[in-house]
Amino acid sequence: MIEESEKGWLLDNGLVAYALRVGEDGVLEHLHFGGSLGSLAGFSAWPRQAYRSLQIDDRGKPFRHLGTLAQELPFFGRGDFRSPAIAAPGLDELVFESARKIEGGLDLGDLPSARFEGAETLQIRTVSRHMGLEVVLSLTLWPGHPVLARTVTVRNISDRPHLLDRASSLSIDLPQADRHIVHLTGSWAREMHLQRHRIETGRFSFGSCRGTSSAQHPPFIALTDTDTTELHGEVLGGALVYSGNHETVVEKDEFGAVRLQMGLPGGMRWPLAPGEAFIAPQALLLHTDRGLGGMSHGWHDFVRERLLPERREPYRPVYLNTWESAYFEVDEDKVEKLARAAKKLGCEMLVLDDGWFKGRRDDHTSLGDWQADPKRFSRGMGELARRVTAEGLKFGLWFEPEMVSRESDLYREHPDWIIGADRDRPGEGRNQLTLDLSRPEVEAHIESVVASMLREADISYVKWDMNRFVSDLDDAKRAHLYMLALYRIVRKLRKAFPGVVFENCASGGNRFDFGMLCLFDQTWTSDLCDPEGRLDIQSGASHFFPLSALASYIGPSPNHQNGRISSFEARRDVAFFCGSRGFSLSAEELEAHASSVKETAGLYTSTQSLVTKGRFDRLRTGAEIIWQLTSPSGDEVVILYARKRSEPNPPFASVRLRNLEKGSAYRMEGSGELWRAESLMVAGLPMPHTDHRANPPLMKALPTGDMATALLRLRRV
Structure with a gap:
């Protein structure tokens, strides 16, 4: 996959290619990232230079301008005034020293990364001789994936200390083209909303300084052609395998070229003593010419096969969570009653959420004191877990280990353990403080x-939550060390308790990124479980995350976050499209909806493999949302049709399905109608209609009113 010649290096796996070379002055020049080239022989897009007024001639060479050259490791100081990838006081050169190919990839220490089995890596060493700084660029390519990884390692090889201000693992210069930016924005309970806009001349940046990757600006981006659609057009996707502070920069210069960078924020002031090294988080690049849908499929396959923790069986049990059932008012009797109800209704696991530990009556107290409350769980968590498992259920438990309440034994014993302990009054979020990891x-x-606690009780599932941003931490080194410590903690716990499923949560999707997915089996996508809001959240998330990484449950109506009333069917149908699914309903609601809950639990149980392993397609977005989920074998297809708003006398809707096997036939569950694959993909599948009299008997009617959904299932015959 790696070809080396006198012309440079080509990394090419037949799906994606990356090419670079050493320029005449030792600067690494970027040549290509995109579709497969096969070879650099006959390559047509070598860098060109021309006279540019006011450009700086590098080292006195006429027409040699770093400010207009596509580079691999751009630095500031010799005429390139664009955003640098590597910045340190005094750095004004990085020249090629050596290169080597290795099987597998680079050991990133405590940082998470994609698994390297079967990969090949090209490592290129550059140095600043007068400064004594070494920068190693590592480029990794895997067979069968349109994805390449970039990582940079900066080492002080001098005999004096240095400061590192910036180290962006991803820095790529793209030729002149009219492009759009696609990225995700949001906030609590409205995460993962897709934004798309044209790249204008100048610098556009987003990121997080909140101590998490954030729901506001998670570290994902796509650059597309202006006419790219869901199915057609070029897409270059970028993602950072990291969960803390980060920055993405898109800069379009006066000549139309675009520089894309992803990494830790600038101004780090990271100290490097002689001999010390800093490894920047891994960045991933993806390329496809099959539109945003092609990008999604590329990311989904890569995340499942290379990022998510490996398990022999990725099965996720259908569960009942106590949070919106009882909030903080949980005790032995209530939990056992819910466990019996859950088992009777077909659930496979009970999750005890917040409120179980010593003194926890509301969100003002007790974080940090992780022992079962003796007043409400007098027999201890081990005995409660035994009683739940005796009902034939697995048992799960909620933690928020990174936080502490002022009203807690831990804070009283160790007030100096919090971030901001040296300040007069550090900021609080959700009435809690952050422990300094x-x-x-x-x-x-x-x-x-x-x-x-995991040794004391038979716990199959841990919901690891974090319910505030990290404030009062203006030291970039401590912010990064915090994340490295978190990664170490979870990695050690996973090794010690390999049978436990770990779910990542941060007030929903406030730390939903590829770094966390290397260590957690799934992520609680959003605290919002209203189906209409979830349509947009899950649609946005699906651009980068497979359904197997998403978690959801059916919550109460009216919804506790926005007060919206929705049908049980709508909540069931939207939640269907997550790998981990369950319920958070009170005992009274479970009884009132007993038949629907039992039917839904059976549906979720029987489709577990389909959801965790199937291919997901967005067929339509807007006022109507249509999703398609196809099993790996192609034998089963599930379609969600959702109409957000009711309208009188609506038009008939139909949609063309995708990626069915030609020559096959599919039968609709319920109606028994038989369609050929070619007809479904070309003529389309008719969607349900709200006028019951107009519906043919073979298609169920769409419910009347707002937020109406239908789940259609096809099986190949």
Whole structure:
């Protein structure tokens, strides 16, 4: 997959290609990222230089302008005034020293990364000789994926200390073209909303300084042609395998060329003593000419096969969560009653959410004291877990280990353990403070208390939550050390308890990124479980995440986040399209909807493999949402048809299905109608209509009113 010649290097796996070379002055020049080239022989797009008024001639060479050259490791100081990938006081050169090919990939230490089995990596060493700084660029390519990874390692090879201000693993210069930016924005309970706009001349940036990757600006981007659609057009996707502070920069210069960078924010001031190295988080690049849908499929396959923790069986049990059932008012009797109801209705696991630990009556107290409340769980968590499992259920438990309440034994004993302890009054979020994981004793304590509970009780599932941003931390080094410590904690717990499923949560999707997915089996996508809001959230998330990474449950109506009333069927149908699914309903609601809950639990159980392994397609977005989920074998297809708003005398709707096997026939469940694959893909599948009299008997009617949904199932015959 890696070809080396006198012309440079080509990484090419038949799906995607990346090419670079060493320029005449030792600067690494970028040549190509995109479709497969096969070879650099006969390559037509070598860098060109011309006289540009006011450009700086590099080292006195006429027409040699770093400010207009496509580079691999751009630095500031010799005439390139665009955003640098590597910045350190005094750095004004990075020249080629050596290169080598290795099987697999680079050891990133505590940082998460894609698994390297079967991959090949090209490592290129550059140095600033007068400064004594070494920068190694690592480029990794996998067979069978249109994805390439970039990582940079900066090492101080001098005898004096240095400061590192910026190290962006992803920095790529693209030729002149009219492009759009696609990225995700949001906030609590409205995460993952897709934004698309034209790249204008100048610099556009987004990121997070909140201590998390954030729901506001998660570290994902796509650059597209202006006419790219869901099915057609070029897309270059970028993602950072990291969960803390980050920055993405898109800069279009006066000549129309675009520079894309992803990494930690600038101004790090990271100290490098002689011999010390800094490894930047891994960045991933994806290329497709099959539109946003092709990008999604590329990311989905890569995440499932290379990022998500490996398990022999990725099965996710259907569960009942106690949060919107009882909030903080949980005790032994209530939990056991819910467990019996859950088992009777076909659930496979009970999850005890917030409120179970010592003194926890509301969100003002007790975080940090991770022992079962003796007043409400007098027999301890081990005995409660035994009673739940005796009902034939798995048992799950909620934690928020990174946080502490002022009203807690832990804070009273260790007030100096919090971030901001040296300040007069550090900021609070959700009435809680953040433990400083950069301190070894805090890291050890968090690992110890969670491990102790996992040893005490038979726990199959951990919901790991984080319900505030990290404030009062203006030290970039501590912010990064915090994330490295978190990664170490979870990695050790996973190794010690390999049978436990770990779910990532941060007030929903406030830390939903590829870094967390390397260590967690799934992510609680959003605290919003209203089906209409979830349509947009899950649609946005699906551009980068497979359904197997998403978690959801059917919550109450009216919805507790926005007050919207919705049918049980709408909540069931939208939640269907997540890998982990369940319920969060009170005992009274479970009884009132008993038949629907039992039927839904059976549906979710029987389709687990389909959802975690199937191919997901967005067929339509807007006022009507239509999704398609196809099993890996192609034998089963599930279609969601959702209409957000009711309208009188609506038009008939139909949609063309995708990727069915030609020559096959599919039968609609319920009606028994038989269609050929070619007809479904060319003429389309008719969608349900709200006028019951107009519906043919073979198609069920769409419910009347707002937020109406239908789940259609086809099987190949």
